[in-house]
Amino acid sequence: MPFWVKQILVFHRARLRLEERFMETNVVELRGLTKRIGGRTIVDGLTFDVRPGEVFGFLGPNGAGKTTTIRMMVGLISISAGEVRVGGKSVAGQFEEAMGQVGAIVENPEFYGFLTGYQNLLHFARMMPGVKEERIQEAVELVRLENRIGDKVKTYSLGMRQRLGVAQAILHRPSVLILDEPTNGLDPEGIRELRDYLRRLAREENIAVIVSSHLLSEMELMCDRVAIIQNGRLLDVRSFREASGEADGVTVHFEVDDAAGARALLEGEWTVGGTASELTVELPDRRESVAALNARLVKAGIRVYGIRIRTKTLEDQFLEVTRGNRIV
CATH class of the missing domain: 3.40.50.300 (P-loop containing nucleotide triphosphate hydrolases)
Incomplete structure (x- = not known):
């Protein structure tokens, strides 16, 4: 069999394999x-x-x-x-x-x-x-x-x-x-x-x-x-x-007894904010970062009364993409 015929057959088989794999992925x-x-x-x-x-x-x-x-x-x-x-x-x-x-x-x-x-x-x-x-x-x-x-x-x-x-x-x-x-x-x-x-x-x-x-x-x-x-x-x-916003990090709200002290502890390392009784921190992920940060606050003698995680909902994402064209 001529070499060029073999090359065509190889190319054809490879194309069929790619098409089959693509079909498995997208219907x-x-x-x-x-x-x-x-x-x-x-x-x-x-x-x-x-x-x-x-x-x-x-x-x-x-x-x-x-x-x-x-x-x-x-x-x-x-x-x-x-x-x-x-x-x-x-x-x-x-x-x-x-x-x-x-x-x-x-x-x-x-x-x-x-x-x-x-x-x-x-x-x-x-x-x-x-x-x-x-x-x-x-x-x-x-x-x-x-x-x-x-x-x-x-x-x-x-x-x-x-x-x-x-x-x-x-x-x-x-x-x-x-x-x-x-x-x-x-x-x-x-x-x-x-x-x-x-x-x-x-x-x-x-x-x-x-x-x-x-x-x-x-x-x-x-x-x-x-x-x-x-x-x-x-x-x-x-x-x-x-x-749901999980891929883009989360905003975590810590209810603490000393929010000012908690912010002073974390400033320069994290993006922090909040009120007199609440600390907010921007974290890259939900699971490990929240646990590590909670442990650090407790170790510093700051009491943590509650933790709330705020992620972007589908509505938040939709309004960002559509620039505020709200739907039900």
Whole structure:
């Protein structure tokens, strides 16, 4: 075999290995995704990736372009520029192959109210190849609807309909579950239930769950990473650890009997402040630094009555990135 042929084969195998490894890392890829309507740019060049087994938050104010992006991701509206790939398949060029890996609820799930929950799932399963009765039971158990799956859907609460919608969306074992504002209209208990079983789905089924919302508190509790968009543009993608501020250090408040003495002890070594009864210190990390500093204060004869740690919340991070464009 000629040397140049061997080199081509080596290059081709290496490329295949890289593609396989990339596929293991990212199940959804957006590259320069853009939507223009009537000369107006609604979504402007979004680029980010989503990994298997994570809950990925799509965060932004109302009107930021979240639903428009999701509609392009699932093929409900055309893409003006850029690309969406699911499992390596282009939504625009390989629609059936890409959508075969996607389960989605855009806005509210719709069912036949006169049928039971099980009958609705069975009706949907008959349209999908390879979905057997055992899988229907698995999906029902995952969303914890076992006790009501035999009841007619018209008797379901909104939260139960949301759970049934998720069960329907995962029947064919998709790689990606996409939910657009899934907590809309839910009471606090329903929101908590939704949050818990979405995290369980990501963990147990290794599904990439993409959730769009404008509710900061829920995204902070639910997501592993968040993409922040504003006016159709991507501002940042942050892991939950970064979004909670743990990566950037912490501000620690020490309630002490001699704040002035504590500040004199630590000045020049740390950034310190506070009041007459409270010492505040900027520390690079939470665990070891807090313990070491507490031990040092006690050794110096300063009584420590309480320690409070203040980290940046997702709301703090969002307002920094969007320069104060507040959302709920």
